[in-house]
Amino acid sequence: MKEAERNLRDDVSEILISEESLKARTRELAQEITDDYRQVDDLLLICVLKGAFVFLADLSRELDRPHHLDFMGISSYGSGTVSSGAVRIVMDLKEDIAGRHVLIVEDIIDSGRTLDYMLRTLLARSPASIRICSLLSKPSRREVDVRIDYLGFEIPDEFVVGYGLDFGEIYRNLPFIAVLKPEFFALTP
Ligand code: IMP
Numbered sequence: 001m002k003e004a005e006r007n008l009r010d011d012v013s014e015i016l017i018s019e020e021s022l023k024a025r026t027r028e029l030a031q032e033i034t035d036d037y038r039q040v041d042d043l044l045l046i047c048v049l050k051g052a053f054v055f056l057a058d059l060s061r062e063l064d065r066p067h068h069l070d071f072m073g074i075s076s077y078g079s080g081t082v083s084s085g086a087v088r089i090v091m092d093l094k095e096d097i098a099g100r101h102v103l104i105v106e107d108i109i110d111s112g113r114t115l116d117y118m119l120r121t122l123l124a125r126s127p128a129s130i131r132i133c134s135l136l137s138k139p140s141r142r143e144v145d146v147r148i149d150y151l152g153f154e155i156p157d158e159f160v161v162g163y164g165l166d167f168g169e170i171y172r173n174l175p176f177i178a179v180l181k182p183e184f185f186a187l188t189p
C-alpha cells in the first residue's frame, strides 16, 4: 500500500493504555506533584524531547502550582528500537537551574541510561532539588538503577508507540499507548 493511503491506527496490534487511562493517571500524578510542591514557588519542569512533549503538555495543564517549562533534547536511540548506548544532548536548556527546584518529565525509562546521563549533567549545575516524573517504565530492561519519584505505568518489555513515543519518528500523534504490529516493528526505518 502507498504510504499516503496507510491508516496509522491499522499499524498497531494492541492498545496497552487507553486515552482515558492516560488522562486519569496524569491527573493523579499532577495532584501528587501539586501537593508535594505546595511550598515551592519556582518549580521548573524539564521536558525531555522529543518523546515527553505530549505528556508534558497534559501534566502541565493539570498542575495547580506556578511553574516554568524548559526543554532538553536528548538522543539515545537513533531511529531504531535498540539503544546505541550513547546518549548526547542535541538541545540544551535555556534556563539556569542553579538553586531551582527541577522536575524532569520523561516519556519512558527503559535501560535508564538516558535518565542517568541527564541526572548527572543537571546535578552538576547545582539545582536546589531534582526529581523524576516518567509516564512509563520497563523495569525488566533496566541496566542503570534510577529512582523514579512519580511514575505513570509499568509496562512489559514491548516496544510501544503513541502519546509522544515514536518508531522511526512516526506514531507520536496517536492518542494512546500501543504496540506495533510485528510487520511494522520488523521494518528498519
Ligand atoms: P533508555 O535510555 O534506555 O532508558 O531509553 C530511554 C529512551 O528510549 C526514551 O526516552 C525513548 O525515547 C526511547 N524508548 C525506550 N523504549 C521505547 C519504546 O518502547 N518506544 C519508544 N521509545 C522508546
Ligand code: MG
Binding pocket: 048, 049, 050, 051, 052, 107, 108
Ligand atoms: Mg525520550
